[in-house]
Amino acid sequence: MRAIRWVVAAVVLGGGTVTGGNWPGWRGPNGDGVAPAPRPQPFPGGPPMSWGPEEVRWRQKLPGPGNSSPVVWGERVFVTCAEEKGKRRGTLCFGRDDGKLLWERWVPFAGKEPTHQTNPYCSATPVTDGERLIVSHGSAGIFCYDLSGKLLWETPVGTYTHIWGNASSPVLDGDHVYQHMGPGLLVKMFCLDKRSGKIVWEKRLKGAEAKEEGQFFGSWATPVLLERGGKRDLVLPLPGRLVGFEARTGEEAWWCEGLTDLCYVDAHVGKEAIVAMSGFRGAALGMRRPGPGDSGDLTATHRVWQVKRNQQRIGSGVIAGGRLYMPNEPGVVQAIDIKTGEEVWKGKPGGAIWSSAILAHGRIHIVDRTGVTHVLAPGDEFKKLGEGRVTGEVERTHATPAIIDGEIYVRTWEALYRVGKGK
Secondary structure, eight states: OOHHHHHTSOBOSSSOOOBSSOBOSTTSTTSSSBOOBOOTTTOTTOSOSSBOGGGEEEEEEOSSOOOOOOEEETTEEEEEEEEGGGTEEEEEEEETTTOOEEEEEEEEOOSOOOOOTTSOSOOSOOEEOSSEEEEEOGGGOEEEEETTSOEEEEEOOOOOOOTTOOOOOOEEETTEEEEEEOSSSOOEEEEEETTTOOEEEEEEOGGGSOSSTTOSOEEOOOOEEEEETTEEEEEEEETTEEEEEETTTOOEEEEEEOOOSEEOSOOEEOSSEEEEEOSTTOOEEEEEOOOTTOOEEOHHHHEEEEESSOOOOOSOOEEETTEEEEEOTTSOEEEEETTTOOEEEEEOOSSOOOSOOEEETTEEEEEOTTSEEEEEOOSSSOOEEEEEESOSSOOOOOOOOEEETTEEEEEOSSEEEEEEOOO
């Protein structure tokens, strides 16, 4: 494995151990919700299992709500949000040590782009390689800054409208940035050169496009990268099926039927299996991980299970020990055997959940919509280890936290928090 390239790539290879003190993009260094192993000193023991406002090292009020996650690199923390009902879309940089605002960059947007009140503008999480920060602002375009805030390039990618807005985050791998744009009447996948912003390829995904405005149809998922014998695929749940696109060309390499019309959840890639789930009580499927010689329709040969009706799912889960630990919108968390689709257990740790699960130091962390973080133990039965509160008040959030070096970065609709031991 080429370590320099892969540490900063949002690549899912089945939940292996990763190290380092950065959280470079959506769902961490590997894009799978697995946090880096804490450095032995001065961060022993990982993040706290329970905490209150007294453990908050700093709080910074944000100028607008948002569902994107914080990104942490070195001594900087980045987050996006919008003002003026999406007419101004911003990227903010804070000092990791003290939370001081270092810079902010705002992009005007006067076009039409509807969304839902539960999904404020700027839902996409940025991604960084330590030299450049790449931000998707939906129909306003894709922007690249250096870490001091200098604009390096911007690339228009078209207009995308859906009554519930958009959410897919950019994925950085080597010299390329991948972006799923949609849902709505137009859906595309892009590959950009990370240095210039030049479009390497773009593909229209006609089968994922709605037939009329307002149709409950589409995918909000972020693609994950899959390596199979030297080939590289972008794995993306779409209405009706899970698809693997060739990262080099954007062409469909393989697909597996069995999903339904709405897809909010990212694909979960294990060492031997892939699990994909629809939203709005839709279907879920499990398939054997494709090999280098597999192509085309793999439904008959690789799909090993399908569950046709499930909980309402918005956030993504995390794989540990052959099980998928899956949060559901009503607040129920399930442990699911990824080889069979069978439920091992379920439990309700707190309130309703929109965020995705993070595995850190052998513990599962899930933030509910009231801003409370619930810490669960993976295993044969539901076990809650503790919970964390950044404030004594309710602060709404749908964002997934960043967890590194014994610290937790929690983003609510009101503020950004740093919790834990710190430096």
